[in-house]
Amino acid sequence: MIRYFDWTWLILIPGILFSLYAQSKINKNYSVYSRVPCKSGISGSEAARRIMQTNGISDVSIEHVGGELSDHYDPRSKTVRLSDGVFDAASVASVAIAAHEIGHVIQHQQGYFPLKFRNAIVPLTSLTSRMAWPIFIIGIILASFNFGYAGIIMDIGIVCYAIALIFYVITLPVEFNASSRAIAQLTECGIITEGEREGAKKVLGAAAMTYVASTLATFLSLFRMIAIRGRR
Numbered sequence: 001m002i003r004y005f006d007w008t009w010l011i012l013i014p015g016i017l018f019s020l021y022a023q024s025k026i027n028k029n030y031s032v033y034s035r036v037p038c039k040s041g042i043s044g045s046e047a048a049r050r051i052m053q054t055n056g057i058s059d060v061s062i063e064h065v066g067g068e069l070s071d072h073y074d075p076r077s078k079t080v081r082l083s084d085g086v087f088d089a090a091s092v093a094s095v096a097i098a099a100h101e102i103g104h105v106i107q108h109q110q111g112y113f114p115l116k117f118r119n120a121i122v123p124l125t126s127l128t129s130r131m132a133w134p135i136f137i138i139g140i141i142l143a144s145f146n147f148g149y150a151g152i153i154m155d156i157g158i159v160c161y162a163i164a165l166i167f168y169v170i171t172l173p174v175e176f177n178a179s180s181r182a183i184a185q186l187t188e189c190g191i192i193t194e195g196e197r198e199g200a201k202k203v204l205g206a207a208a209m210t211y212v213a214s215t216l217a218t219f220l221s222l223f224r225m226i227a228i229r230g231r232r
């Protein structure tokens with residue numbers, strides 16, 4: 001069976017390299033700009049509160065969560081969770097990340113279509129992403145026994161994976177849009193100065209790269225499945 005896999009691993013290499021690059025870029029930018037204090041002296045949680053206030057949002061709570069870069073917005077419980085290095089820290093990186101999460105809050109409140117679409121497909125894509133490889137591998141095994149429908153089973157696995165890819169693709173506009181909202185709000189609310197804007201943009205731009213990397217890796221995995229299928 002191993003012969004069905006061999007060279008197709010190579011297809012994944014650009015995705016792995018790009019993921020490593022994106023990860024090192026966010027780590028570097030985060031470590032640089034979390035040491036640059038913002039002149040306003042506003043912490044991540046204060047920045048989040050101020051942006052929500054300015055936008056008339058009062059039904060979202062802000063909590064502290066452990067870990068590094070574990071910040072997120074949970075639309076179901078309407079809670080923004082800010083990590084250790086963001087919650088109390090008054091740095092260019094911490095306010096940028098906090099503002100990005102509030103960008104998601106504003107998207108949610110305004111019914112921003114890509115976010116609505118993404119939330120709607122999550123149950124489907126999480127199911128198909130779990131099923132795709134097991135189905136595909138069953139297809140490969142059956143193919144090695146010359147089972148007549150093996151090709152169709154492999155195709156079903158590919159379709160499942162393609163559906164899972166939609167989640168990654170739709171995440172890109174959601175993330176880029178949250179970051180551009182964040183930069184605008186940080187300036188409008190007087191949280192960062194004109195001079196601090198570049199740093200905030202770099203942190204959020206690097207964070208967005210990690211989503212591009214995940215999308216690329218998923219796309220290449222799909223491509224690899226198709227390559228394996230093509231050899232059957």
Ligand SMILES: [Zn+2]
Nearest residue numbers: 100104175178
């Ligand atoms: Zn985000």
